[in-house]
Amino acid sequence: MESIAGVLSLTDAQNKLLQEYRQFTETEIAPFANEWDRAGKLPRSVLTGMAEAGYLGTLIPVEYGGSAFSLVAFGLLNEAIGVGCSSVRSVLTVHSMVCQAITRWGSAAQRERWLPRLAGGQWVGAFALSEPDAGSDAAQIAATARPDAEHYVLDGTKKWITYGQAADVFLVFAGNEGRLSAFVVERDTPGLTVEPLDDMFGTRAAMLAELHFDRCRIPRAAMLGRPGFGLVAVAGAALDIGRYSVAWGSVGLAQACLESSLRYARQRRQFGVPVFDHQLIQRLITNMATTVSAARLLCLQAGELKEAGAPASVAAVWMAKYFASTGAFQVAADTVQIQGANGCHPAGSAQRLLRDAKVMEIIEGSTQIQQAMIAQLIPHAA
Structure with missing residues (x-):
């Protein structure tokens, strides 16, 4: 290895x-x-x-x-x-x-x-929060869960659900008498249909889907937590883990770009020498290595704070995801630049890494949402 x-x-x-x-x-x-x-x-x-x-x-x-x-x-x-x-x-x-x-x-x-x-x-589980008209603004969720004897009747649509095409159980969020609640819905529940969302720009193999709930009857025991507990408690904590996971995954993606760039630059010869010997290429690779190490440190800090249950872990996770995802996209763009036409061809990995890196800037809180949230989480100066 x-x-x-x-x-x-x-x-x-x-x-x-x-x-x-x-x-x-x-x-x-x-x-x-x-x-x-x-x-x-x-x-x-x-x-x-x-x-x-x-x-x-x-x-x-x-x-x-x-x-x-x-x-x-x-x-x-x-x-x-x-x-x-x-x-x-x-x-x-x-x-x-x-x-x-x-x-x-x-x-x-x-x-x-x-x-x-x-x-x-x-x-395998999938997280079903986003809807056609509710992404970053989860308060606009339109799906509803209506109490009916020993069941809830679930109606609505969820979209952009990662692994929705094949997942066996879904964590679904819906309005319950005006309060957002979380429900665990098994795939074979009558009234649930799955529509594949193919040909996505990045993470193409993640098998995204749109879920349709049409008078879908789920037992009351499928509710997770209390009524109205869905957005702040259940979704909030799950999304924190999601951001943390994506932050680390972005470090891995950037690491893959760094290793690919090093291999290519050492093997590819231009103007009689390996591409690596050109100072501008060395500059790009230096920036890559620095970004990877800095992003990893931020992720380690976030993980240690989360382990300790420190209140500062919330901001640390946001910062780690923000820096790692934006850094990964820049590193991936530079990887394609170093490899030129080879980096654009589907036979190689560089173009896939670039497409996947852009997705990291969108999922589990877009770059712009993160910029707004981090600013609000920074402690006020004394």
């Missing part, structure tokens, strides 16, 4: 974990990423392999079959998967968001029903 550049920010133990996760990625994911991107889908076998390695149960307690990773270890896993394929990492993100929500807010019966299946990979 090629040595990993820019890991001076990790302890020996953390670097060992990252190497372990990278070995899995380089065997089971990276060689197939371009193929999956062109096909626009992931084989279920890759998720089965991740489950067997304990990677789908990272945020699930051991008593429910999970791996109970530390948050830093979970972050390093997202980095490693992000090096290989952002589509796979995106599925890991939303699956982990569902696992985290059920672990934190679910009743004992709900945990017993769903967590072992999610940890073991029998089921």
Whole structure:
């Protein structure tokens, strides 16, 4: 396995974990990423392999079959998967968001029903918040859940749902008598239909879908937490994990760009010397390596603060996601620039990395939303 550049920010133990996760990625994911991107889908076998390695149960307690990773270890896993394929990492993100929500807010019966299946990979979860007219402004959600005896009747549409084409269980948010609530909806529930959203610009293999709920009857026991608990508590905490996962995944994507650029620049010769010998190329690679290391440090800080339960972890996660995602896009753009026409051709990975990097600036809080939020989270000067 090629040595990993820019890991001076990790302890020996953390670097060992990252190497372990990278070995899995380089065997089971990276060689197939371009193929999956062109096909626009992931084989279920890759998720089965991740489950067997304990990677789908990272945020699930051991008593429910999970791996109970530390948050830093979970972050390093997202980095490693992000090096290989952002589509796979995106599925890991939303699956982990569902696992985290059920672990934190679910009743004992709900945990017993769903967590072992999610940890073991029998089921994969998807996060269903966004709608055709409600993205960043989640308060505008139009889906409704109407009480009816021992059930809720769910109506509405969810859009841009990562892995919606194949997920087995969905964490769905809907208005419940004027209060937003969260519900766990299993795929085979009558009234739920799934419409694939193909040919996306980036993370093409993440299998996005639009979900339609038409008088979809779900048991009252499917509600997660209390009525009105959906947006601030359930969605808020899940989205925090999602931002954290995407931040680390962006580090991995940028790391992949750095390694690709180094390989190409050392092998490609122009004007009688390797491209790497040209100072302007060295400048680009220097900026890449610095961005990767700085983003990783911000992610480590966020993970350590989250582990400690520190209030500052909220701002730290926002900052990590903001810096890592915007940095990854610039690094990916420079990777294509270094590789020229080769970087634009689908036979290589550079163009896929650039497309995926743009998605990182949009999901789990767009760059502009992050800029507004971070400014508000900065402590006032004395």
